[in-house]
Amino acid sequence: GAGVSQSPSNKVTEKGKDVELRCDPISGHTALYWYRQRLGQGLEFLIYFQGNSAPDKSGLPSDRFSAERTGESVSTLTIQRTQQEDSAVYLCASSLDRGGYGYTFGSGTRLTVV
């Protein structure tokens, strides 16, 4: 597609429920990144995909968080047993490579856990 598409744009869920966030990168972009942005904070790195492998999962906050990617296409970020501290905007970005091209970001999914 023309840009990075994320869905849903907004998600309200009850504490303890599981949620799935979706990211559709720009066609041909081999690298895909997930970041979390808490209110008034910077971007916190979660996980990075090169193709469908994840060389760097170091940012996933706990084992409740997981992500997968199908080929060089869609990625899903799953949060199990959501907690209130998971409330944030989850941003996805893609790039041609991991180097100096810079990222194209989606508009994010705003997750609210009540």
Added chain:
Amino acid sequence: AQSVTQLGSHVSVSEGALVLLRCNYSSSVPPYLFWYVQYPNQGLQLLLKYTSAATLVKGINGFEAEFKKSETSFHLTKPSAHMSDAAEYFCAVSAYSGNTPLVFGKGTRLSVIA
């Protein structure tokens, strides 16, 4: 490892005044450096990037940044602020080579006063 420090979480300028947003980085290897802008309820948009070519980098919307290795800085400037420049600005760094995602600063919110 890389890190970024943005001095000042909030900067306020008058319309028509100089904009200066400060960014200092730490990197054990030659860096790539980026500035992104985030408008309310949107994802991040790339303003400009330094990838080891010219040290003075020009970006969109009249912004520019200068890479100063001796000062480990990459400050963002614009000669004359416009009301539409009001947004959150993020500085980011990644390794020139190697497999490292972008590391972002905490952001600086720019307000423009009429």
